[in-house]
Amino acid sequence: MRTKSKSIDLLILNIISKSTDFRLSKKMKKRKNILQTILSLVTVMVVVVVLQTILFFIQIQHNAQFYQKSNRKELSIRPITSTKEVIGHSPKRILYPQFDLNHVYQNWTDTATLIGSPRETYKRYLTIGMVTAKRPQNTVYLYNTLSSLITNANREDFREIYIVILLSDLDQEWRTNMTSAIVNKYPQEVKNGTIKIIGSFDWMYPSLTNLTHHRKWHSKSKAKWKAKQNIDFVLLWLYVYKTKLSEFYLHLEDDVITVGGYTKAMKTFINDQKGEWTCLEFSELGMIAKLYHTHDLEALAKMVALFYQEQPADNTYLHFNPQMLQFRRIIRKPTLFQHIGMTSSQWGHVQSIKDRFLWQMFKRNYRKG
Numbered sequence: 352m353r354t355k356s357k358s359i360d361l362l363i364l365n366i367i368s369k370s371t372d373f374r375l376s377k378k379m380k381k382r383k384n385i386l387q388t389i390l391s392l393v394t395v396m397v398v399v400v401v402l403q404t405i406l407f408f409i410q411i412q413h414n415a416q417f418y419q420k421s422n423r424k425e426l427s428i429r430p431i432t433s434t435k436e437v438i439g440h441s442p443k444r445i446l447y448p449q450f451d452l453n454h455v456y457q458n459w460t461d462t463a464t465l466i467g468s469p470r471e472t473y474k475r476y477l478t479i480g481m482v483t484a485k486r487p488q489n490t491v492y493l494y495n496t497l498s499s500l501i502t503n504a505n506r507e508d509f510r511e512i513y514i515v516i517l518l519s520d521l522d523q524e525w526r527t528n529m530t531s532a533i534v535n536k537y538p539q540e541v542k543n544g545t546i547k548i549i550g551s552f553d554w555m556y557p558s559l560t561n562l563t564h565h566r567k568w569h570s571k572s573k574a575k576w577k578a579k580q581n582i583d584f585v586l587l588w589l590y591v592y593k594t595k596l597s598e599f600y601l602h603l604e605d606d607v608i609t610v611g612g613y614t615k616a617m618k619t620f621i622n623d624q625k626g627e628w629t630c631l632e633f634s635e636l637g638m639i640a641k642l643y644h645t646h647d648l649e650a651l652a653k654m655v656a657l658f659y660q661e662q663p664a665d666n667t668y669l670h671f672n673p674q675m676l677q678f679r680r681i682i683r684k685p686t687l688f689q690h691i692g693m694t695s696s697q698w699g700h701v702q703s704i705k706d707r708f709l710w711q712m713f714k715r716n717y718r719k720g
């Protein structure tokens with residue numbers, strides 16, 4: 352009995368030891384498997400990285416070759432380097448979107464300035480910019496606009512404002528009339544540099560043909576006017592951008608009025624913005640009362656110039672803002688600016704705007720070639 356039980360004990364022991372052996376080898380195998388998997392994964396990754404690097408360099412070389420080739424073939428558009436060259440070749444047709452006025456005149460902002468040297472300026476809080484053109488029957492709304500802007504501003508804020516007026520008509524007599532009228536009406540504001548008057552260049556305007564404005568209800572003459580206006584805006588914005596007049600820029604038209612204390616209301620609205628923004632709107636209409644950071648004006652100007660044939664600026668800006676990662680319109684309500692001629696009961700409502708332009712007036716004064 353005893354020996355039997357001993358032998359059974361032995362047998363059990365034997366079995367136990369064998370099974371632990373078996374378990375051990377199973378563990379080892381498992382580890383080996385994991386190691387192998389990791390190794391093969393690493394190999395695959397290394398191969399992928401090496402392949403990608405090779406592809407990357409091939410691409411760079413390909414691109415470099417492409418640019419070299421296109422340089423050799425002079426496919427790229429040659430920048431215009433001097434005024435002489437501009438006048439010698441075709442000053443009236445600078446290829447858009449190669450809208451780089453610095454290539455034409457180094458100091459084009461001086462040349463464009465009619466009243467108020469940009470050199471005597473210091474950086475202020477806000478620039479208000481507007482384009483004014485000749486209207487039929489010599490109607491001028493600009494004076495009402497200026498008067499509204501000046502009388503309704505908070506006194507202390509007005510010291511931190513520039514008003515830049517672009518005279519976009521090329522008629523010299525009209526320009527002289529306008530500048531002298533403004534200087535006579537606002538001698539103090541002109542003297543201390545608050546009001547600046549600039550003029551557009553005739554060579555700046557492209558031919559304004561082959562326009563493809565998508566809006567069906569735009570007549571041909573309106574499309575032409577809108578295209579010209581695009582170029583006017585571009586010059587005005589580049590001027591403010593280059594002279595670094597201010598931190599912010601507010602775009603207006605020359606026939607709007609505002610409300611008392613608008614500067615304070617704008618400042619409050621700016622300061623109340625929680626996140627990043629590109630464009631704040633103080634009117635729902637067209638290209639009226641859109642506020643930008645001055646440092647964004649160059650990009651906006653170039654985008655409007657790029658699509659000057661296809662879109663009016665008041666449509667382009669709606670596409671510019673999302674490109675700058677502002678995906679919704681930020682409109683202050685109630686709005687602060689309105690077209691002249693609206694009664695107070697209509698204040699804040701969007702009303703259909705009459706076509707305030709007579710193409711004939713522009714055509715008569717627009718020199719071709």
Ligand SMILES: *[C@@H]1O[C@H](CO)[C@@H](O)[C@H](O)[C@H]1NC(C)=O
Binds near residue numbers: 461
């Ligand atoms: C532009 O700069 C050039 C040289 O720096 C100077 O001769 C010329 O008078 C300037 N033009 C204006 C309008 O200031």
Ligand SMILES: *[C@@H]1O[C@H](CO)[C@@H](O)[C@H](O)[C@H]1NC(C)=O
Binds near residue numbers: 506510511539543
């Ligand atoms: C410029 O003159 C106007 C009118 O006197 C005044 O309201 C404004 O504060 C002045 N601006 C500066 C910067 O002195």
Ligand SMILES: *[C@@H]1O[C@H](CO)[C@@H](O)[C@H](O)[C@H]1NC(C)=O
Binds near residue numbers: 489522524525528
């Ligand atoms: C300029 O002013 C003069 C004198 O007031 C006027 O006779 C002339 O028609 C004006 N010219 C233009 C283009 O507005």
Ligand SMILES: *[C@@H]1O[C@H](CO)[C@@H](O)[C@H](O)[C@H]1NC(C)=O
Binds near residue numbers: 558560561
């Ligand atoms: C307008 O388009 C026509 C036909 O496509 C072309 O021949 C002409 O050169 C274009 N004009 C301008 C100024 O681009």
